[in-house]
Amino acid sequence: MRYLNLSEILPIINSGKEVEQFLGEFFTNNFRCFRYVTLGKTKEGYFALIFEKFDDSDEGFTRVYDYSSVEPDDLFGKEVGPFESFEEIIKKLNGEVTLDSEKYLLSGYLVEEIKTEPNKT
Secondary structure, three states, rough: OOOOOOHHHHHHHHHOOOOOEEEEEEEEEEEEEEEEEEEEEEOEEEEEEEEEOOHHHHHOOOOOHHOOEEHHHHOOOOOOOOOOOOOHHHHHOOOOOOOOOOOOOEEOOHHHHHOOOOOOO
């Protein structure tokens, strides 16, 4: 697993791929949960999806993408955008979550990222 350089992110997104970032864990009603964001681009502009998922690893699931959503209305993530520029979507996201400019991953690598995160329970 390798984090993306800032110079790599925009070309990846502009080529139709998505990047992701693990935002950490939190607890709701004593259940461990994970938060992450996916960034991409459609013909309408740059968008983000914020996901909050229960840690369903004790249910036999091994991928965060398969975990159940904390908020049933946000099964496919809480959509932010679209915006005309990448800078606009990042600015809007930073008003809702804390992004780390050095921790972006290609889509699909969150499974490895979460495995490396220490359990903070």
